[in-house]
Amino acid sequence: MAERFRHVAIVGKHQAPGIRPVLEEIAQFLSSQGLQVALEADTAQATGMTAYGALSPAELGAQCDLGVVVGGDGTMLGFAREVACHGLPLVGINQGRLGFITDIPIERWREALQPILAGDHEVEPRAMLEGEVLRDGASIFAGLALNDVVVSRGATSGMVELRISVDGDFVANMRADGIIVSSPTGSTAYALSAGGPIMHPSIAGWLLAPIAPHTLSNRPIVLPQGEVRMEIVAGRDASVNFDMQSLASLQHGDCIAVRRSRHEVRFLHPKGWTYYATLRRKLRWYEG
Known part of the structure; x- marks a missing residue:
């Protein structure tokens, strides 16, 4: 039976002219x-649209x-993270540049949205990462x-050294400008620029990719979906970013623990x- 939607949320990249x-x-x-x-709410306030209800994420x-996100991938990332615990299905209309997860071109939104509303669409679940920063055994920051x-290393020159383990097994001490732990969704983002492979979203795994590693043999590796731990061994003013949430000034001995979240994102795409x-x-x- 086709899914029948009743109440639709609209989120826009309200800074876009x-x-x-x-x-x-x-x-x-x-x-x-x-x-x-x-x-x-921020979309309504920034655009001055008052004819519809304005609600927090x-x-x-x-x-x-149903959520309709009009913007770029950054707009979708931010909203998807905020509503992940509710399981709200999302449709992305691209008003940005690449538009990898906001895949419907802005000029074709009407012809794409009509059949989706009628229940004629593809459903694609995406795994999410969750984690925390541990200092002296206590959690000081959590993110999704x-x-x-x-x-990443701090603003001053010099690498960061991290002790990496997966499910309690020691992997390596890595010296680099930073380390990326990516979901399959993120494999076509920053991790791709760091030389990582493209991972199909249905793969139950993570990608560990060093950024400008000191040792050339420290290549990206695909891992099972266990818990990845990264302990700060050396380096000044290192920081951690969970998509767009960040914590700066990590200390030596701080441990960043990353695992699969119990929440996931559901994207709806046009049929085919x-x-x-x-x-x-x-x-x-x-191509070619």
């Missing part, structure tokens, strides 16, 4: 389909049964990420969508 007319068109279209529409996650967790077609279209993968 000229986005209000597009958001208004989408909101009016959804209303014309008999759907209740609510805007994310937590309220949208609890009250809505769809793309990656990145430990495939990950391989996205790679070809967005990354020019195997």
Whole structure:
């Protein structure tokens, strides 16, 4: 039986010039389909759209049964993380540059959205990372990420040294500008620039990729979905980022523990969508 939506959340990259007319068109279209529409509060405030309810991300996650994100991948990453605990399915309309996870072109939103609302769509679950920073055995920071967790050296020159273990097994001491622990979703983001492989989203694994490692044999490695621990051994003012959430000034002995979250993101795509077609279209993968 086709999924019937009733209450739709709209989130926009409200800093983008000229986005209000597009958001208004989408909101009016959804209303014309008999759907209740609510805007994310910051989107409503920044655009001055007052004809619809304005709710916080937590309220949208609890009250809505579909989210429409208009923006780039950064907009989707931020909102997906905020509503992950509610299991809200998300549709991405690209108003940014690459648009890898906001895959519907802005000029085709109407023809793509109509069948999705009717239940004719592909459902794609994506695993998420969760983790914490431990200092003297106590948690001082916790975060959730769809793309990656990145430990980086400070602003001063010099590498960071990290002791890496997976499920309690020692892997290596790595000296580099940083280390990326990436989900399959994040394998086409920062980790790809660091020389990592592309991982299909259905793979139950993580990618560990050093950033500019001191030893050339420290290559990226695909790991099973266990707990990855990274202990700061050396380096000044290192920081950790969970997608866009960050903690600076890590200390020697601090441990960053990363594992699979019990939450996941559900993307809805137009019927016939495939990950391989996205790679070809967005990354020019195997072109020629």
